[in-house]
Amino acid sequence: MDNIILGLLLLSSRTIYQLRERIDKGLNMMYSSSTGSIQAAIKKLLNCGYIQYEETVENGKYKKIYSITESGKQRFTEWITTPLNAQGIKNPELAKLYFMGFSTQEKRVAGLQEHITQLKKQYDVLNAICKEAENVIVPDENKDILYYQFAAAQYGKDFMEFNIKWYQKLLDEIRGGKL
Numbered sequence: 001m002d003n004i005i006l007g008l009l010l011l012s013s014r015t016i017y018q019l020r021e022r023i024d025k026g027l028n029m030m031y032s033s034s035t036g037s038i039q040a041a042i043k044k045l046l047n048c049g050y051i052q053y054e055e056t057v058e059n060g061k062y063k064k065i066y067s068i069t070e071s072g073k074q075r076f077t078e079w080i081t082t083p084l085n086a087q088g089i090k091n092p093e094l095a096k097l098y099f100m101g102f103s104t105q106e107k108r109v110a111g112l113q114e115h116i117t118q119l120k121k122q123y124d125v126l127n128a129i130c131k132e133a134e135n136v137i138v139p140d141e142n143k144d145i146l147y148y149q150f151a152a153a154q155y156g157k158d159f160m161e162f163n164i165k166w167y168q169k170l171l172d173e174i175r176g177g178k179l
Contacts, residue, residue, distance in 0.1 A: 001041040002050075006068055009051060011145070013067040016042060017157065025129065044067050079156040105174065112171045116164060123160035129153045 007015060008022055016038055023033040045051040050072030053064040068076070100108055133150040 001037055002045055003076060003079045005038070005041050005045060005066075006050060006072050006081075009066055009068040010073065010076060015063050015065055019066070025125070045072065048075075076126050108174055109171065112167055112174070116167050116171065119160055119164045119167065123157060123164060126153050126157040126160060130157055 004023065004027060005019060008019055014036065019042075020033050020035055020036055023038070027033070042051070046053070047178075050069060051066050052069050053066045056063050056065060056140070096111075100111075103118070107138065130153050133146065133153065135147060138146050
């Protein structure tokens with residue numbers, strides 16, 4: 001979460017609410033957008049001197065607007081230039097699939113249908129982000145930034161599409177009496 005926040009603050013200064021909103025829109029496949037996890041990361045980044053904030057008053061309400069410091073930029077640059085690590089496919093929810101044979105067919109079908117519905121919602125969000133990115137006009141100096149943000153959204157969209165098809169096939173097999 002720390003590096004996600006540093007990257008978002010590198011793009012622009014933001015409040016915790018704005019950080020949460022941005023993580024919800026396209027980054028939630030990577031990290032939870034819970035206010036608690038964001039606040040914990042903010043506290044850690046402040047203590048390390050990677051970010052700072054200024055307080056403002058807007059409509060009678062105090063707001064903290066966070067921005068990245070030079071040491072935060074350096075830390076982010078170190079992180080972003082290290083090679084990608086293969087994290088594997090650790091997904092605790094696969095344990096439910098592994099033990100699904102202990103459930104009734106009716107419960108399996110209902111659970112898989114709900115899962116497919118949730119995957120389709122995530123797909124729709126990522127698809128909207130990808131379509132939006134196709135029409136964005138950005139200055140040349142920011143084209144690389146947008147390209148890789150789009151690539152991450154496209155990966156998520158493709159991943160969701162694979163999962164939808166895979167789980168739909170399983171559901172069809174269950175309904176067809178193969179399982």
